[in-house]
Amino acid sequence: MTETLAERRARLMGPNVPTFYRNPVHIVRGQGVWLWDAAGRRYLDCYNNVAHVGHCHPAVVGAIARQAAELNTHTRYHHDLVLDYIERLTARLGHGISQAIMVCTGSEANDIALRMAQAVTGKTGVIATDNTYHGNTAATSALSSRRPPIGGYPPHVRLVPAPDSLRNPDPDGSVLAGHVARAIAGLEAAGYGFSGMMLCPAFANEGIPSVVPGFFDRTAAVIRQAGGLVLCDEVQPGFGRMGSHFWGHEALGFAPDVVTVGKPMANGHPVAAILARPDVMAAFRNAFGYFNTFGGNPVSAAACLATLQVIEEEGLQDNAARVSAHGMDRLRALRHPLLAEVRGAGLFFGAEFVLDADQTPATDFVADLVEAMVARGFLLNRIGRAGNTLKIRPPMPFGIAEADLLMDALEAALASTPVRA
Amino acid sequence: MTETLAERRARLMGPNVPTFYRNPVHIVRGQGVWLWDAAGRRYLDCYNNVAHVGHCHPAVVGAIARQAAELNTHTRYHHDLVLDYIERLTARLGHGISQAIMVCTGSEANDIALRMAQAVTGKTGVIATDNTYHGNTAATSALSSRRPPIGGYPPHVRLVPAPDSLRNPDPDGSVLAGHVARAIAGLEAAGYGFSGMMLCPAFANEGIPSVVPGFFDRTAAVIRQAGGLVLCDEVQPGFGRMGSHFWGHEALGFAPDVVTVGKPMANGHPVAAILARPDVMAAFRNAFGYFNTFGGNPVSAAACLATLQVIEEEGLQDNAARVSAHGMDRLRALRHPLLAEVRGAGLFFGAEFVLDADQTPATDFVADLVEAMVARGFLLNRIGRAGNTLKIRPPMPFGIAEADLLMDALEAALASTPVRA
Numbered sequence: 001m002t003e004t005l006a007e008r009r010a011r012l013m014g015p016n017v018p019t020f021y022r023n024p025v026h027i028v029r030g031q032g033v034w035l036w037d038a039a040g041r042r043y044l045d046c047y048n049n050v051a052h053v054g055h056c057h058p059a060v061v062g063a064i065a066r067q068a069a070e071l072n073t074h075t076r077y078h079h080d081l082v083l084d085y086i087e088r089l090t091a092r093l094g095h096g097i098s099q100a101i102m103v104c105t106g107s108e109a110n111d112i113a114l115r116m117a118q119a120v121t122g123k124t125g126v127i128a129t130d131n132t133y134h135g136n137t138a139a140t141s142a143l144s145s146r147r148p149p150i151g152g153y154p155p156h157v158r159l160v161p162a163p164d165s166l167r168n169p170d171p172d173g174s175v176l177a178g179h180v181a182r183a184i185a186g187l188e189a190a191g192y193g194f195s196g197m198m199l200c201p202a203f204a205n206e207g208i209p210s211v212v213p214g215f216f217d218r219t220a221a222v223i224r225q226a227g228g229l230v231l232c233d234e235v236q237p238g239f240g241r242m243g244s245h246f247w248g249h250e251a252l253g254f255a256p257d258v259v260t261v262g263k264p265m266a267n268g269h270p271v272a273a274i275l276a277r278p279d280v281m282a283a284f285r286n287a288f289g290y291f292n293t294f295g296g297n298p299v300s301a302a303a304c305l306a307t308l309q310v311i312e313e314e315g316l317q318d319n320a321a322r323v324s325a326h327g328m329d330r331l332r333a334l335r336h337p338l339l340a341e342v343r344g345a346g347l348f349f350g351a352e353f354v355l356d357a358d359q360t361p362a363t364d365f366v367a368d369l370v371e372a373m374v375a376r377g378f379l380l381n382r383i384g385r386a387g388n389t390l391k392i393r394p395p396m397p398f399g400i401a402e403a404d405l406l407m408d409a410l411e412a413a414l415a416s417t418p419v420r421a
Numbered sequence: 422m423t424e425t426l427a428e429r430r431a432r433l434m435g436p437n438v439p440t441f442y443r444n445p446v447h448i449v450r451g452q453g454v455w456l457w458d459a460a461g462r463r464y465l466d467c468y469n470n471v472a473h474v475g476h477c478h479p480a481v482v483g484a485i486a487r488q489a490a491e492l493n494t495h496t497r498y499h500h501d502l503v504l505d506y507i508e509r510l511t512a513r514l515g516h517g518i519s520q521a522i523m524v525c526t527g528s529e530a531n532d533i534a535l536r537m538a539q540a541v542t543g544k545t546g547v548i549a550t551d552n553t554y555h556g557n558t559a560a561t562s563a564l565s566s567r568r569p570p571i572g573g574y575p576p577h578v579r580l581v582p583a584p585d586s587l588r589n590p591d592p593d594g595s596v597l598a599g600h601v602a603r604a605i606a607g608l609e610a611a612g613y614g615f616s617g618m619m620l621c622p623a624f625a626n627e628g629i630p631s632v633v634p635g636f637f638d639r640t641a642a643v644i645r646q647a648g649g650l651v652l653c654d655e656v657q658p659g660f661g662r663m664g665s666h667f668w669g670h671e672a673l674g675f676a677p678d679v680v681t682v683g684k685p686m687a688n689g690h691p692v693a694a695i696l697a698r699p700d701v702m703a704a705f706r707n708a709f710g711y712f713n714t715f716g717g718n719p720v721s722a723a724a725c726l727a728t729l730q731v732i733e734e735e736g737l738q739d740n741a742a743r744v745s746a747h748g749m750d751r752l753r754a755l756r757h758p759l760l761a762e763v764r765g766a767g768l769f770f771g772a773e774f775v776l777d778a779d780q781t782p783a784t785d786f787v788a789d790l791v792e793a794m795v796a797r798g799f800l801l802n803r804i805g806r807a808g809n810t811l812k813i814r815p816p817m818p819f820g821i822a823e824a825d826l827l828m829d830a831l832e833a834a835l836a837s838t839p840v841r842a
Contacts, residue, residue, distance in 0.1 A: 005499045012507040014520045014702035018712045019497050026499040030492045048494060050714060056490050065486035069477050071451045072689040073469060076440050078426045078447040086433040099435045104525040104691040105715055111558050115571045124572060136711055137532050139559035150536045150708050151545060263714055268493040270525040270691040270715035281435035289568050290557055291439045293471060293684055294526060294691035 020381060021374050030055025033398050035379065046380040046394045046406050052239055052264030053310040054397045060267045063306035064299055072299045075102070076291070081301035088308060089275070092246055095255040096277040101284075102296030106235040106262025107135030109272040110198065112290070113258045114139055116276060117229040119283040120257075123193030127183045129162035131385050133205045134198055134233055143198060146205075156192040158183035162385075165209035166341045166352055167359055173211070177218035184226045196229035196257070201248030202237035207384030208350040208391070210343040213253045220254045229280070232256035235272070236348075239264045239308075240317030240396060243324045243346035251345060264396075266303035270294070316396040320347045326400050327392075330407035336414045338362045349392040352384065361386030364420045372413040378406055441802060442795050451476025454819050456800065467801040467815045467827050473660060473685030474731040475818045481688045484727035485720055493720045496523070497712070502722035509729060510696070513667055516676040517698040522705075523717030527656040527683025528556030530693040531619065533711070534679045535560055537697060538650040540704040541678075544614030548604050550583035552806050554626045555619055555654055564619060567626075577613040579604035583806075586630035587762045587773055588780055594632070598639035605647045617650035617678070622669030623658035628805030629771040629812070631764040634674045641675045650701070653677035656693075657769075660685045661732050661817060664742030664767035672766065685817075687724035691715070737817040741768045747821050748813075751828035757835045759783045770813035773805065782807030785841050793834040799827055 005026060009017060025043065029036040032054040035043045045055065053060065067081070075082055086100040103109050118124055128134060128143040135141065141149040142157045153159075160179035163170060170176055184194045201216070203209050223230055237248030238261050245251040249259070257280055262272035276284075284290070294300070311317065324346045331342040331349055338353040353362035353369075366382045369390065373380055383391040392406070426447060430438060446464065450457040453475040456464045466476070474481065488502070496503055507521040524530050539545055549555065549564040556562065562570040563578050574580075581600035584591060591597055605615045622637070624630050644651055658669030659682050666672040670680070678701055683693035697705075705711070715721070732738065745767045752763040752770055759774040774783035774790075787809045794801055804812040813827070 005501075005504075008504050009499070012504050012511070012520055013522070014697075014699060014706045016703075016706040016710060017496075018710060019499070024497070024499050027494060028492060028500070030494060035492075035494070051494065055494070056492065058490075061486070061489045064489050065482070068482045068485050068690075069479075071449060071456075071477065073448060073451060073456070073472065073476070075438075076445070078430070078440070078445050079449070080426075083426075083429050083433050090433070099433055101434070105529065105713065107713075108526065108529065108558065115559060118571050136713060137529065137558045137560065138536055141709070146710075148709075150539050150705075268715070268718065268720070269489075270718075270721070276435075278435060284571075285435045285437040287571050288562070289437060289439060292526065292528075292557060294689070297689065297691075299689070300691070 022371055025374065025379070033395050033402055041377065043377050043379050044402060044405060046378055046392050046398070048379070048395060049236060049241065049393050050263045050268050051395050052267050053307055053314070053316060054395050057267055057310055059310050060303055060306045063302040064269060067299045067302035070298070072297050074293050075296045079298050081298050081305065082296040085301045085304045088305070089273070093259065093275060097259060097275050099276055099278055099281040101274045101290060101292070102300065103272050103274065103292045104270045104294050106260060106272045107137045107140050108292070109260035109262055109274045110135040110140045110233060111137045112274045112284070113198065113231045113260050115288065116258055116274070116280055116284040117196035117231060119287040120229060120280055121193065121195045121227060123195040124156045125158070125187030125192035125194045126156060127158050127160060127180055127197040129199065129203070129206055130159035131162035131206045132200065155190065156187065158187055162206040163203055163209040163211060164207070165211070165343065171212065173215040173218050177222050180219050181222045184222065184228070194226050194228045196231050197223050198231040198233055200233045200236055201252050202242070202345055202348055204236040204348060205383065207352070207389045208343055208345065208348050211252065213251065216252050216254045229257040230254065231258045231260070233260050235260060235262040237346070240311050240320055241346045241348065243317060243321030246317060265307060266300060267307045269300060269303040271300040271304055311396070314397065319399065320396055323347060323398055323400055323403050327403045327407070330403065334411065334414065338365055338419060347394055347396060347398060350383070350389045352389040354388065361388035363388045365417065366390055368420070369413055369417050372417050373409060376409045376413060378409050443792055446795065446800070454816050454823055462798065464798050464800045465823060465826060467799055467813050467819070469816055470657060470662065470814050471684045471689050472816050474688050474728055474735070474737060475816050478688055478731055480731050481724055481727045484723040485690060488720045488723035491719070493718050495714050496717045500719050502719050502726065503717040506722045506725045509726065510694070514680065514696060518680060518696050520697055520699055520702040522695045522711060522713070523721065524693050524695065524713045525691045525715050527681065527693045528558045528561050529713070530681035530683055530695045531556045531561045531654060532558045533695045533705070534619065534652045534681050536709065537679055537695070537701055537705040538617035538652060540708040541650060541701055542614065542616045542648060544616040545577045546579065546608030546613035546615045547577060548579050548581060548601055548615070548618040550620065550624070550627055551580035552583035552627045553621065576611065577608065579608055583627040584624055584630040584632060585628070586632070586764065592633065594636040594639045598643050601640050602643045605643065605649070615647050615649045617652050618644050619652040619654055621654045621657055622673050623663070623766055623769055625657040625769060626804065628773070628810045629764055629766065629769050632673065634672065637673050637675045650678040651675065652679045652681070654681050656681060656683040661738030661741055662767045662769065664738060664745045667738060686728060687721060688728045690721060690724040692721040692725055732817070735818065740820065741817055744768060744819055744821055744824050748824045748828070751824065755832065755835065759786055759840060768815055768817060768819060771804065772811040774809050774811070782809035784809045786838065787811055789841070790834055790838050793838050794830060797830045797834060799830050
């Protein structure tokens with residue numbers, strides 16, 4: 001009687017545990033942009049943004065190992081490293097944002113950001129797009145349209161139609177601003193008032209729609225006019241991934257009140273943060289005596305510092321810009337009858353496939369395409385409301401050579417993947 | 422112009438950031454049960470439960486360093502280590518609890534436990550004691566009486582009077598059971614229904630009241646009678662600290678439906694978990710597609726496995742039992758006019774001080790006593806509704822010799838700390 005790994009997972013983790021791919025890969029080793037499975041097969045990692053500076057980067061591994069051997073305790077004692085890190089990270093932000101709370105996950109960060117907006121405004125109403133994800137706590141899951149919260153959506157949350165550059169072009173963002181203005185009016189009429197809007201400035205979970213600088217300006221003006229805060233979830237776009245800019249909000253050119261960061265900031269070590277102006281921070285800190293046992297511990301701070309240093313020393317933001325331009329050239333050169341739009345920003349790439357002139361999502365085709373790419377040794381995935389957009393989001397050291405390997409394989413997979421009726 | 426560390430913290434973290442002690446210590450190094458500050462001064466750690474098997478234990482540090490150099494990625498790929506750990510940990514639990522969700526903090530774990538109870542029962546009402554703490558997310562902070570949630574307490578939460586063995590003796594737990602029965606009736610009358618009660622089985626934040634095995638039986642019966650779940654927060658008592666038992670609920674002798682664990686489980690690496698029966702797990706997993714990016718990654722799993730192995734190989738639970746007995750003997754031998762009650766369970770010790778026969782809390786005196794102990798090189802703290810109970814909760818390798826050092830110092834500090842009017 002032999003139990004498969006999938007059966008063992010179901011026995012120990014329960015049903016409905018998310019995995020990637022029809023036959024989940026069993027990864028045992030990582031180095032840079034490469035992963036190896038238990039059979040020794042190598043995969044090019046075209047998807048993982050957590051291993052931001054590359055899997056098992058020796059500078060980050062070394063920082064963790066050294067600090068773990070020296071001290072790992074909480075911030076109720078004084079320690080320098082967490083302060084060194086906050087100082088270095090906030091130096092990369094404008095708009096008066098100079099303070100931080102260190103936590104352990106992006107979900108914790110966004111859970112706090114929502115309460116910061118409540119503490120500042122005294123209101124509870126909050127807005128997000130209707131095709132997004134900002135975390136898995138009880139509070140943040142209420143904003144995550146693809147995972148309905150247990151107990152249903154609470155009435156103080158309004159989800160507005162997500163940008164969709166293919167189906168509903170909105171070049172200057174006025175359509176989004178109109179939706180947000182109506183949602184604010186609805187929240188005020190219902191008595192909740194409006195505390196703020198949370199968004200990912202790359203709209204990464206929305207399917208990476210094409211948006212240009214200035215796209216969010218009208219919406220930001222509507223939010224401020226109503227006294228709300230702009231809560232900018234930089235968990236995916238932050239730390240240089242946009243190539244042109246260190247932050248997603250810089251690329252779009254708007255001023256956030258609160259910035260949250262997570263996944264990539266320590267290359268996989270569990271750490272995240274909320275960055276805010278002193279007035280916003282004080283409103284939260286004085287309303288609630290927040291403390292996070294693991295947040296900002298010396299090991300986490302050392303891992304964060306090392307990751308930031310690698311981004312700078314290895315010029316990974318510039319690399320993202322270069323590889324982005326080349327990757328977009330290659331994506332634009334793809335030819336396939338179902339390919340409706342290619343788009344991207346920095347080391348985010350999307351390719352949307354549709355079945356017909358009505359833009360019916362080619363969901364099955366993209367699902368098959370992803371599997372075909374895995375079979376060829378390339379890990380990537382799909383995104384968008386119907387899962388019909390190929391999503392490519394590799395670690396930051398992903399170079400021109402790897403982009404060519406990926407695009408060559410994608411051309412071949414496109415040519416050989418049958419279109420199912 | 423030189424900025425102090427406290428000023429730098431305020432500049433970078435904002436106001437009202439919790440610290441220990443009037444003059445916070447600046448700790449730079451840890452080893453076993455000892456910590457060193459920046460001036461090279463050594464402190465005996467009589468308080469930190471996160472460094473469960475001792476600060477910077479080489480087995481845990483080594484496991485983290487090795488696995489971080491090999492692979493650190495999420496559980497959407499298959500990996501053995503997280504399954505190995507869940508299997509080993511659930512083997513230590515009875516009551517049909519055999520499955521786990523891995524997360525990063527105790528707050529995340531309790532946030533999920535609350536939703537598990539909602540998913541199982543279809544109700545939202547929840548009960549906790551009125552002098553506790555179960556986390557800092559929006560949902561869990563609603564149970565934390567000492568930190569009122571932003572926006573106030575939601576109406577589906579009922580806080581019942583916490584056990585207080587000094588002021589309100591309740592030897593058989595019938596008083597608590599009566600409070601819980603009335604709270605359930607209130608939740609049902611208000612239309613929320615009753616989903617469950619969350620408790621720490623050591624009542625660690627309540628001031629470690631003296632409770633005997635069977636104390637929770639009547640309350641558990643009331644909870645089950647009403648169809649609710651017993652959500653057992655083992656973040657503090659779990660992993661052998663009780664000495665007599667591996668878990669707090671074992672020591673009290675009741676059957677939980679859900680167990681949450683956190684702080685001590687990987688000796689400071691940010692990890693936590695929710696442990697449940699398959700039926701409870703399925704209700705949650707099927708209602709909500711939960712995924713945690715960092716949760717259960719190979720480095721966290723390796724750190725957890727190493728910590729569990731050290732607890733077993735070094736006999737730390739037995740050590741807790743031995744040192745507990747000796748420490749209680751020494752505590753009972755203390756003589757001081759304000760000392761009202763000493764109590765403890767395993768490597769939890771409490772000593773409550775009052776000013777008079779009305780049991781007016783001697784809060785200032787205990788605050789001064791804590792500072793006097795820090796000045797003598799002993800890190801501990803205070804707890805309880807009025808902060809008038811000395812709390813001692815050392816790392817698990819804390820031995821008889823260290824207990825004697827601590828108790829000798831405590832005798833001297835008691836003799837020399839003035840009683841303020």
